[in-house]
Amino acid sequence: VVIIDAPEGRAVLTLYELGGLDGRRYxxxxxxxxxxxxxKGLTAQTIKVRVSDKAAIAFSKQDxxxxxxxRETVVADSWKIAEYLEDDFLSGPSLFGCDTGRALTRFVNAxxxxxxIPKLAPLIMRDVVEIVDAEDAxxxxxQIEAAFRRSLEELAxxxxxxxxxxxxxxxxxxxxxxxxxxxxxxxxxxxxYILFSLFQWARIVSTFEPLESTDALxxxxxxxxxLHDGLARSEPSRAxxxxxxx
Amino acid sequence: VVIIDAPEGRAVLTLYELGGLDGRRYxxxxxxxxxxxxxKGLTAQTIKVRVSDKAAIAFSKQDxxxxxxxRETVVADSWKIAEYLEDDFLSGPSLFGCDTGRALTRFVNAxxxxxxIPKLAPLIMRDVVEIVDAEDAxxxxxQIEAAFRRSLEELAxxxxxxxxxxxxxxxxxxxxxxxxxxxxxxxxxxxxYILFSLFQWARIVSTFEPLESTDALxxxxxxxxxLHDGLARSEPSRAxxxxxxx
Numbered sequence: 001v002v003i004i005d006a007p008e009g010r011a012v013l014t015l016y017e018l019g020g021l022d023g024r025r026y027x028x029x030x031x032x033x034x035x036x037x038x039x040k041g042l043t044a045q046t047i048k049v050r051v052s053d054k055a056a057i058a059f060s061k062q063d064x065x066x067x068x069x070x071r072e073t074v075v076a077d078s079w080k081i082a083e084y085l086e087d088d089f090l091s092g093p094s095l096f097g098c099d100t101g102r103a104l105t106r107f108v109n110a111x112x113x114x115x116x117i118p119k120l121a122p123l124i125m126r127d128v129v130e131i132v133d134a135e136d137a138x139x140x141x142x143q144i145e146a147a148f149r150r151s152l153e154e155l156a157x158x159x160x161x162x163x164x165x166x167x168x169x170x171x172x173x174x175x176x177x178x179x180x181x182x183x184x185x186x187x188x189x190x191x192x193y194i195l196f197s198l199f200q201w202a203r204i205v206s207t208f209e210p211l212e213s214t215d216a217l218x219x220x221x222x223x224x225x226x227l228h229d230g231l232a233r234s235e236p237s238r239a240x241x242x243x244x245x246x
Numbered sequence: 247v248v249i250i251d252a253p254e255g256r257a258v259l260t261l262y263e264l265g266g267l268d269g270r271r272y273x274x275x276x277x278x279x280x281x282x283x284x285x286k287g288l289t290a291q292t293i294k295v296r297v298s299d300k301a302a303i304a305f306s307k308q309d310x311x312x313x314x315x316x317r318e319t320v321v322a323d324s325w326k327i328a329e330y331l332e333d334d335f336l337s338g339p340s341l342f343g344c345d346t347g348r349a350l351t352r353f354v355n356a357x358x359x360x361x362x363i364p365k366l367a368p369l370i371m372r373d374v375v376e377i378v379d380a381e382d383a384x385x386x387x388x389q390i391e392a393a394f395r396r397s398l399e400e401l402a403x404x405x406x407x408x409x410x411x412x413x414x415x416x417x418x419x420x421x422x423x424x425x426x427x428x429x430x431x432x433x434x435x436x437x438x439y440i441l442f443s444l445f446q447w448a449r450i451v452s453t454f455e456p457l458e459s460t461d462a463l464x465x466x467x468x469x470x471x472x473l474h475d476g477l478a479r480s481e482p483s484r485a486x487x488x489x490x491x492x
Binding site: 094096097098099100101102103104105106107108110111113114115169171172173175176179180182183184185186189191 | 340342343344345346347348349350351352353354356357359360361415417418419421422425426428429430431432435437
């Protein structure tokens with residue numbers, strides 16, 4: 001059930017995240033933690049768990065990944081992990097810049113979670129169930145279909161049109177990126193990782209393109225894929241896995 | 247046409263803003279500048295212009311208030327004014343906290359301008375034309391009715407129901423304010439002034455209440471009204487002007 005991947009054998013931190021078929025790292029919230037770790041110059045061993053396997057993470061006394069384990073300390077929830085890394089690993093670059101930056105990043109977190117995810121996730125969940133095992137697929141299907149009261153197929157049926165609603169919500173982001181390279185300014189901050197995690201998730205689970213090719217966010221997404229020696233890009237996209245071009 | 251109000255006779259800064267009937271200070275973008283000035287401990291003489299009187303501000307080579315004049319320097323646009331105050335008046339408290347804070351405040355600016363204003367403004371423009379003179383009223387009516395392709399009366403007709411759409415967009419703000427007293431954290435920053443300016447405008451031009459009484463934003467709005475010795479509260483609300491209670 002569990003795949004351990006400790007590339008350099010020297011990690012003291014452990015990150016629990018979701019693993020799909022062929023070890024696909026498809027959890028968007030775990031990508032926030034993964035990129036926050038890289039930003040701070042930290043490495044962690046990753047332990048991949050199946051989304052339906054709540055026993056594997058019962059030690060954390062809650063039922064969601066990511067979970068960061070630092071010796072005796074267990075931190076669940078991507079936002080809390082970011083704060084933990086910021087406050088306990090002072091040597092690396094800041095994720096928030098300052099207290100005001102942290103407070104406003106919290107707003108970006110809520111904006112992405114409450115406005116953007118509910119508009120994009122239902123459109124591509126149909127694809128997600130194809131890249132996880134049968135038990136996880138049944139678990140996710142049940143969860144999403146209960147939340148939206150429609151089948152995954154119905155939710156995705158008109159996505160070519162419905163994606164315009166998602167794109168419209170990105171308008172304030174687009175306006176910001178006309179003035180600066182990243183949401184956080186001249187370089188990426190945790191606010192960028194939050195937003196990017198949604199696009200990284202989409203890229204891994206689906207070949208459906210959420211952005212128009214002329215969108216200013218396309219250039220930003222490329223810059224995000226390039227960060228930390230192409231860390232996010234090193235995870236194959238769904239198109240690459242399927243053998244097509246993207 | 248112009249009313250000069252220099253309370254302490256020592257202002258070196260001049261702020262051009264809109265003046266309605268009885269000198270009502272109803273420009274939301276000017277409130278951003280007014281509160282930013284107070285935040286920095288600065289005073290300015292205010293010059294009130296009518297919204298249809300473009301000749302009065304032609305010197306600025308554009309046609310919108312607020313405009314800040316600092317001796318030979320003319321700064322138009324509320325965002326640029328905030329940046330000018332932050333960069334040229336280093337002694338007062340920071341409006342942004344740090345560069346990341348500034349970059350993310352720019353996102354909040356775009357969020358308020360592009361998501362919130364278009365949802366609230368059409369619902370209460372019918373009330374605005376009652377608190378400006380006839381020429382300004384005609385100017386505003388023409389402008390808004392052209393933009394939305396409906397009469398001000400039609401736009402406001404179902405506002406008791408349509409306001410729910412506005413309230414829903416505030417959800418990320420609400421989530422942030424559950425964790426902190428202000429958008430910018432433990433104390434107000436320019437991000438708060440941006441958002442508050444919309445509620446301050448609504449309070450001045452209309453008796454229509456945009457928030458439910460149970461909304462967490464109500465407490466935040468009260469805190470904003472209290473700041474800087476009740477600066478925003480000192481401008482009478484529409485309800486107060488009309489002789490009713492609010």
